[in-house]
Every structure is written in C-alpha cells, then in structure tokens.
Amino acid sequence: MTRFVVVPQWQGSPAARAMLLTDGASAIAGDLPRAHTTVLDIPLEAGDTEGTAVQRLSSLRRIRALVEDAVRTANEPVVAIGGDCGVSVGAIGALPGALDDVALIWCDAHPDLHTPATSPSGAYSGMALRAALGDPDSPLPGRAGLSPDRVILVGARVAEDAEEDHLTGSGITRVDDLTSPDVLAHAVAATGAARVYVHIDVDVIDPAEFAGVSAPAPFGIAVADLVAALRAVRARAPIAGATIAGFAPRSPVAAVDDLGAVLRLIGAVA
Numbered sequence: 001m002t003r004f005v006v007v008p009q010w011q012g013s014p015a016a017r018a019m020l021l022t023d024g025a026s027a028i029a030g031d032l033p034r035a036h037t038t039v040l041d042i043p044l045e046a047g048d049t050e051g052t053a054v055q056r057l058s059s060l061r062r063i064r065a066l067v068e069d070a071v072r073t074a075n076e077p078v079v080a081i082g083g084d085c086g087v088s089v090g091a092i093g094a095l096p097g098a099l100d101d102v103a104l105i106w107c108d109a110h111p112d113l114h115t116p117a118t119s120p121s122g123a124y125s126g127m128a129l130r131a132a133l134g135d136p137d138s139p140l141p142g143r144a145g146l147s148p149d150r151v152i153l154v155g156a157r158v159a160e161d162a163e164e165d166h167l168t169g170s171g172i173t174r175v176d177d178l179t180s181p182d183v184l185a186h187a188v189a190a191t192g193a194a195r196v197y198v199h200i201d202v203d204v205i206d207p208a209e210f211a212g213v214s215a216p217a218p219f220g221i222a223v224a225d226l227v228a229a230l231r232a233v234r235a236r237a238p239i240a241g242a243t244i245a246g247f248a249p250r251s252p253v254a255a256v257d258d259l260g261a262v263l264r265l266i267g268a269v270a
C-alpha cells in the first residue's frame with residue numbers, strides 16, 4: 001500500500017500568494033482515502049532566515065523534521081503532498097536504506113538548482129533539487145547518497161543562468177519531450193538504479209491543462225504523456241516514494257477544475 005503524507009506548507013515558495021499552497025494541499029487531502037492519509041500539523045508562521053540567505057529557514061527546519069519522521073515511521077512507500085517543492089528533500093532523505101540505488105525523476109517547470117548564493121528569491125523551493133543532492137552551501141541539505149547521474153529532470157523550461165551553468169556538465173539527464181512513453185523509462189534504465197523517487201511539481205504540466213500554479217509556464221507536458229511515461233517507468237523499477245507539489249488553486253471552485261489531473265498524477269505514482 002501507499003501512505004499519503006500531506007504537508008500543507010508554503011514557507012519555501014517564492015510566490016506572492018504562497019499560502020495558496022496550503023489550500024492546495026487541503027483540497028487534495030479531501031480526496032484521499034482517510035485511513036491511508038496522514039495530515040501533518042505544520043507550523044503556519046513564516047519563521048526567519050537564521051542569518052542565512054534562505055527565507056523562512058527556521059520554519060522549514062521544523063517542517064523538515066516532521067516530514068522525515070512521517071516518512072520514516074510509515075513503513076510503506078509514501079506519496080508526500082505539498083506544499084512547495086522543498087517537501088521532497090526531507091521525503092527523499094528519509095527513504096529506507098542507502099540512497100545509492102535511487103534514481104530521482106524531477107518533473108518541474110524549474111530545475112530548482114540554486115544555492116543560497118545564486119537564488120534570486122531566497123526561496124528554498126528554488127534550491128530544492130540542489131539541496132537534495134547534498135549542496136554543501138545549504139543550511140538545510142538533503143541526506144548524502146543521491147547522485148546527479150541518477151537524476152532525470154523532466155519538463156524544466158524556466159531556469160536562471162546560474163542553474164543552466166550548473167546543469168552543464170552536472171551529469172543530470174534532461175528529458176523535455178514525453179510524447180514517446182518509453183523515453184523516461186530508458187533514461188531511468190540508463191542510470192542503473194534499482195528504485196525510483198518521483199517528484200512532480202504540477203507546474204510541469206502545460207497551463208492549458210492545469211491552472212492552479214503560482215507561475216504558469218507555457219510549453220509544458222501533457223498529463224496523459226506524464227502518466228504514460230510513469231507507467232513505463234514502473235514496469236521496470238519500483239517507485240520508492242513520490243511527491244506532488246505546487247498546487248496553488250485560486251479558490252475552492254478553481255481547485256475542483258484541477259483535482260482530476262492531480263488525482264491522475266497521484267494514481268501514476270501510488
């Protein structure tokens with residue numbers, strides 16, 4: 001079975017209306033099977049930087065501990081429901097066993113490869129993949145063991161120069177076209193990994209199909225293509241865990257329009 005861990009946090013987001021992410025998490029939670037769902041009691045306050053370049057770090061640190069504890073005690077694969085992308089760093093770090101057999105599929109309109117020094121916003125979500133890879137400059141790094149040559153970045157189309165510079169020669173594989181469903185599975189097979197973690201920021205989906213995101217970016221992936229690609233991945237390697245992040249509906253009525261797509265994505269990883 002799968003355990004759903006709902007993390008209604010917003011503190012890692014650069015968005016002006018970041019708290020919409022807590023509404024998104026709650027909307028999703030309402031559609032999940034109650035007996036298999038844990039909703040974390042997330043501090044609502046912003047917290048402070050602790051003198052670093054990471055906004056709201058003190059709250060993010062407390063949230064990290066809650067996420068790690070929930071994933072560790074689940075004793076079954078967890079689908080973490082954000083909140084912003086920072087949720088994945090703790091959820092990946094708390095996976096059972098060493099991370100050296102894990103491939104990470106990072107589906108996101110943004111590569112999230114900033115360090116605190118290069119981030120334009122100070123938002124931890126924009127540093128999330130870099131932190132998951134053990135960024136030595138991060139005050140809140142992920143657990144060691146994940147390797148860039150086992151990371152596949154899907155649908156990233158809005159990147160700052162510092163992120164493009166880091167990507168060049170990083171060993172990270174990029175996949176931008178999922179219209180052929182086996183491309184992603186082949187990329188995973190090429191990493192040699194035995195299990196897969198799937199991170200999905202819903203802003204990877206084309207805005208024509210999905211409205212409830214903080215910063216819509218054109219030329220995204222189709223829901224059906226991502227679902228088919230993930231099905232092909234699962235035929236080869238088990239999913240060790242997953243995150244659905246970035247759902248920021250403008251209103252409860254607007255949330256309903258996107259929930260079908262969210263549930264299809266959850267079905268693809270759960």
Ligand SMILES: NC(=[NH2+])NCCC[C@H](N)C(=O)O
Nearest residue numbers: 014085110121123125126201
């Ligand atoms: N996964 C996301 N929504 N990331 C947003 C990051 C935006 C921008 N690159 C920043 O660091 O502020």
